[in-house]
Amino acid sequence: xxxxxxxxxxxxxxxxxxxxxxxxxxxxxxxxxxxxxxxxxxxxxxxxxxxxxxxxxxxxxxxxxxxxxxxxxxxxxxxxxxxxxxxxxxxxxxxxxxxxxxxxxxxxxxxxxxxxxxxxxxxxxxxxxxxxxxxxxxxxxxxxxxxxxxxxxxxxxxxxxxxxxxxxxxxxxxxxxxxxxxxxxxxxxxxxxxxxxxxxxxxxxxxxxxxxxxxxxxxxxxxxxxxxxxxx
Amino acid sequence: xxxxxxxxxxxxxxxxxxxxxxxxxxxxxxxxxxxxxxxxxxxxxxxxxxxxxxxxxxxxxxxxxxxxxxxxxxxxxxxxxxxxxxxxxxxxxxxxxxxxxxxxxxxxxxxxxxxxxxxxxxxx
Numbered sequence: 001x002x003x004x005x006x007x008x009x010x011x012x013x014x015x016x017x018x019x020x021x022x023x024x025x026x027x028x029x030x031x032x033x034x035x036x037x038x039x040x041x042x043x044x045x046x047x048x049x050x051x052x053x054x055x056x057x058x059x060x061x062x063x064x065x066x067x068x069x070x071x072x073x074x075x076x077x078x079x080x081x082x083x084x085x086x087x088x089x090x091x092x093x094x095x096x097x098x099x100x101x102x103x104x105x106x107x108x109x110x111x112x113x114x115x116x117x118x119x120x121x122x123x124x125x126x127x128x129x130x131x132x133x134x135x136x137x138x139x140x141x142x143x144x145x146x147x148x149x150x151x152x153x154x155x156x157x158x159x160x161x162x163x164x165x166x167x168x169x170x171x172x173x174x175x176x177x178x179x180x181x182x183x184x185x186x187x188x189x190x191x192x193x194x195x196x197x198x199x200x201x202x203x204x205x206x207x208x209x210x211x212x213x214x215x216x217x218x219x220x221x222x223x224x225x226x227x228x229x230x231x232x
Numbered sequence: 233x234x235x236x237x238x239x240x241x242x243x244x245x246x247x248x249x250x251x252x253x254x255x256x257x258x259x260x261x262x263x264x265x266x267x268x269x270x271x272x273x274x275x276x277x278x279x280x281x282x283x284x285x286x287x288x289x290x291x292x293x294x295x296x297x298x299x300x301x302x303x304x305x306x307x308x309x310x311x312x313x314x315x316x317x318x319x320x321x322x323x324x325x326x327x328x329x330x331x332x333x334x335x336x337x338x339x340x341x342x343x344x345x346x347x348x349x350x351x352x353x354x355x356x
Binding site: 043061063064065066067069073076077080081084180 | 325328329332333335336337339340344
């Protein structure tokens with residue numbers, strides 16, 4: 001998939017955001033403080049609030065979906081923009097502030113060293129375990145086991161939104177990704193099928209996340225997307 | 233003599249045939265889609281008007297009564313329509329997604345015709 005050999009790799013961070021005006025500014029500033037040369041692309045996925053304005057003021061390039069399509073449709077738009085801008089490494093993290101931008105270097109390191117094509121930031125590899133409802137915890141374990149069974153990839157946090165990709169992998173993957181909302185497992189299955197080297201690095205989880213993830217509908221859709229990806 | 237539920241069935245069929253033709257006149261439906269739907273509703277109306285016509289198919293379908301045959305056919309037709317609708321929805325969702333993404337990317341290119349001013353790689 002080609003190593004990142006340039007003296008200064010072009011790193012892009014894509015953040016899908018839907019009604020995240022309270023947190024998106026802090027997330028973008030956190031990345032810019034880490035390294036102002038990192039390009040932050042916020043994809044405002046049809047927000048009703050001031051997400052667009054706040055992200056732009058914080059220094060991000062903001063792309064807007066006129067209507068809400070879903071997290072993974074927003075990520076695909078961000079990936080396209082990053083590829084148009086010659087990115088070498090594309091990282092993704094959530095706009096709700098649950099990820100610590102200072103973990104970015106940890107997550108992209110295996111790609112810079114040429115040891116991986118896709119790196120997943122795992123909240124379960126730290127000593128301090130993330131706070132989440134038990135059903136969500138066991139749901140993640142369940143999907144980790146399914147992924148291991150079907151793809152042979154051993155993961156501890158397969159649904160994590162904090163990931164880093166070698167841009168050449170995204171180039172191959174982009175047309176193959178179909179899910180608009182529940183693409184976390186699809187991307188792993190399809191990357192694996194392309195022969196990508198996948199690994200995890202520990203990341204911190206900053207807040208107890210208020211999310212619809214973990215509910216029955218989310219679990220069902222993850223399972224559906226996993227089966228679709230395996231069959232497709 | 234048509235009576236009772238038969239009248240309702242025929243009435244609904246005629247109404248849906250008229251609706252289909254209106255959609256054709258408005259250009260919403262193409263010729264073959266109009267033929268399909270108008271034909272389907274005409275067939276259903278005809279079966280309501282002359283239910284005894286299904287008796288000839290009973291031995292072929294290994295069914296005992298005309299009523300049961302009608303129910304089985306109705307269920308099959310309903311699932312066919314459901315499947316068709318689901319497929320159409322999936323297609324529309326895919327097209328809509330692509331449209332919205334292209335709109336967003338075109339807006340971006342209008343703002344930054346040469347790419348992101350801060351996002352481009354520095355000349356090495």
